[in-house]
Amino acid sequence: MDKLSKQKRLDLFEKTCRSHGLPVTIQRRVILETVLDLDNHPTADQVFVEASKRIPDISRTTVYRTLDTLTRISVITKACHPGSSVRYDTRIDVHHHLVCQSCDDVIDISDDRLDRIPIPDTSSLGFEVNDFSVQLRGICSRCKQKEDQS
Amino acid sequence: MDKLSKQKRLDLFEKTCRSHGLPVTIQRRVILETVLDLDNHPTADQVFVEASKRIPDISRTTVYRTLDTLTRISVITKACHPGSSVRYDTRIDVHHHLVCQSCDDVIDISDDRLDRIPIPDTSSLGFEVNDFSVQLRGICSRCKQKEDQS
DNA sequence: TACCGGTTGCAATAACATGTCAACCGCTTC
DNA sequence: GAAGCGGTTGACATGTTATTGCAACCGGTA
Structure with a gap:
């Protein structure tokens, strides 16, 4: 920043x-x-x-x-994440996340096409959408290296 | 189920x-x-x-x-969510989430158009994507009612 | 049926988070 | 710029969530 x-x-x-x-x-x-x-x-x-x-x-x-x-x-x-303690996100613009399923790390990414996905109508559920974000889940490079070693 | x-x-x-x-x-x-x-x-x-x-x-x-x-x-x-304890998700098919920013509750939703969003290439980051999910963040109906009352 | 190695339960401990209350400080008024 | 009000802070106690080490146990195999 x-x-x-x-x-x-x-x-x-x-x-x-x-x-x-x-x-x-x-x-x-x-x-x-x-x-x-x-x-x-x-x-x-x-x-x-x-x-x-x-x-x-x-x-x-x-x-x-x-x-x-x-x-x-x-x-x-x-921040939305899979771990066991609250994490804070300082970014207030639209952005997306890579979530490592092995170490629970969350990496920010930006992607124009993801910024433009269609937001479904949730009014029938009474849910008011303020914001959205895409999470891509998988294995980060560090964890992949560790796997290869073992 | x-x-x-x-x-x-x-x-x-x-x-x-x-x-x-x-x-x-x-x-x-x-x-x-x-x-x-x-x-x-x-x-x-x-x-x-x-x-x-x-x-x-x-x-x-x-x-x-x-x-x-x-x-x-x-x-x-x-499950990826903003709260302070680990939550588990039993669903293994592609689905998406409404996340309440007030009570941290997570609601499953299904949406065909969201299932077909373009997945960016993350190979340059060494990140291997297995899965994805869209999070719509906002206020759930219960919390909205509480706000209106006060 | 007997053995082996991974799994379980217990107890202790660590890590993370919240509630209470007196003292304090930012803000407004004069 | 001094005084007073009300929200904020820090100390302490407590509650909640998660992890570790170890002995007894059990699922899988022969």
Whole structure:
């Protein structure tokens, strides 16, 4: 993520907080910066470890709560993945995922044709679609190498 | 899931175990039956609770390990979703998901047009695609009602 | 029927997540 | 720029989900 885009994201975050009546605290700003700096769908705990370097006394609880808050106001999202802990996704544009069925790793990809797939009508189910993403499941290169070795 | 299909799945499971050199134990069979009976992407713990009714002395550890084994030999799969615990998916045909961003619930859907989307070439990344699925993210009917009330 | 190697159950522990409450700080008002 | 309000934070306790090591056990084979 480049500098400019990061600054824009921080500005947008402040605006979004105000429009929701939420105070812009140092913790919230630093946690968002941290998530933006960490790539590859970090867990709450990975964010906590990194944020602790920037605010040594920050509480784990605050990190969990803040990530939840940022998700609720759509500044970030939770990533869909097969693992056993929540992972956060900083990207807010349409993109897609390669999901490794061996190590549960999730890799972002972009693909024009996938961006244009037809979205079915789900109104009869009462489901309101905001967003979509395609998951391609298989084996990543690292795991394939491991298999070949054994 | 109808009876016939369930019996076929159990037969297939035994065959798959043998081809992997894995013994077919009572626990494995009952845990698979339990998962097939439970709909809606159960967690390991939900499987444990249900399996305990059928084998009272079964250990939680065994349920976790068996679900992992069944996943490894592709008898079931892990569902991709935004929540904080592993969920299992019993369906092995191509299908898609509605993911509620409020309650993290995952609803299966079928859609012919989504079944025919173009799969991008990922060979340059060394990623081998086995399977795919489209996730439509938004708000489910239950959560939408709750929002309206408040 | 007896043996072998993988599987199971138990207990302990690790990893991940949430609830409570007093002290604190961002924001608004004056 | 000082004071006060209300939401936020940090510490601690607790709850939930998942993993590990090891002895007893059982499915598969001869």
